[in-house]
Amino acid sequence: MSSALPNTISGFQNALERGEIGLKESTNHQFERFATLGQRLRSVTDYFEQETTGESFGPQPLTGVALAHKDIFDLKGRLPGLGRGRGHTKPGVQTACAITPLQQSGALNLGALPMAEDACAATGQTANLPTPLNPLGKHLAVGGSSSGSAVAVAAGMVYASLGTDTAGSVRMPAMTCGVMGLKTTHGLISTEGVAPLSPSLDSVGILARSVQDLSCILGVLVKDIQSKSVSQPLRTAFWLEGVSLSDEVSGLIETVFKRYGQYSIDLSKHEQRASTLQQLVMAYETGQTHQWRIAQRLACQQVTALGMIGLATPHSWFIQAIRTRQQCTQAFIDGAFAQADVLLLPLQVAPVPQIDEVYTDMSTFEPAKLLALHRYCGWINYLGLPALSIPVGLDSRGLPISIQLVARPFHEHHLLSVAEQLQHDLIGEDGIKPVCQI
């Protein structure tokens, strides 16, 4: 079989139905491709055994579709490695709620994908496991913490991958690898069976190469999302006023915002408040989640640094921060969504960074470039809103530039609708093509 399976899940399913590809043949092909590219890109932590698959298939939406997920989800009899090492068997462990419907829908789970340790870093750099390589170029950094998910999707190792997003951990890796990332509304997808970092902010997310595939996976995970349709043209607004963007990305982002956003809105005050409170909540809850490991000096550098601040943060500040959350979200919804359904917001403030700029063990490490990766991510988590990152063009080096779309809580269908238009105009009907330049 050629390496060119259809680029989307629906294309794959159609090809199966028409008999253009066989289930067994395509399954073998996907496993082989996953193994070959996984080794080349250092982007698989554990390979799972091939399930027995017959030639016949039922009307399941994901029959034979290759997926693999961030190594943060419990699987039956297996605890995840969490970027600390490989996962290990443990009898009695049940599959995470988010993974179960995918498996029940016929999807293949090919393996566990690398991640930043304990999901607590803006890049995929790891200490105990190989750091995955960016398929766009080995000199380029991979965003974290769902780093392996972005690499696997970008290289075409899988159609889609689940990750988690506490302060941009789905959107940042998607951005650096030139794919799409959907951070769902806080609470839309159960985090049961997912290792926590900051439970108030953690959300399960999806990475894929097309809006159709994001929609397909979301439809399997959340049944009632399919019944939501967009009947009227959506109103859009964009935020540029006071936003810090580098010269390399500002031109394109401004053009896209003004083409697809109907009016400008200033969200600076909302962002300032929500970002500050998000940092507080994340530090505090990271400290609580990893208290024992921090005290025993077992936690990684990032968890220790953040968690220590959290453990020292006065309880009263945390209490105030979560008490204020509903008011902040309501004020944001009342203001930003008064005349808009979807917001076009900054995500990427500078070109995709190189490894030597943002990996902390490099002599040329630039902290400001690391901070720039998640500059406009975390505040959305504090507000609990859904966000979708999508590449909208290329910079002068041919590397992707991404923005994020944001909607009201549980209005992921609005995000998908606007993203579909962007994909149609700026990417192509079939989505982003897989790439591996390594």
Add this chain to the structure above:
Amino acid sequence: MSSIDTIRQNHPDNTQPWHELSTQQLKQAGLNISDTEQRKINKSLTRLNAALIAAGFDWTPNVNETEDIKAALRYKENFETYLATYR
């Protein structure tokens, strides 16, 4: 143990300034930290406190936590319920 459970157990004396509370909390958490780490933490918290004030949250005088812990529990549990009103 959840963060809220920890708050219940380690409820601090809310009459103290935040930097004293911080030191106490670290000890309660079983952390044996170096002077360098303590300086870094203090610097980070000073920066966070300044950011909170700049964002309009002047929480330097500590609130009455006895009452607010119950409120915080309620708000934390209710946030997802609140979000769900937008379903």
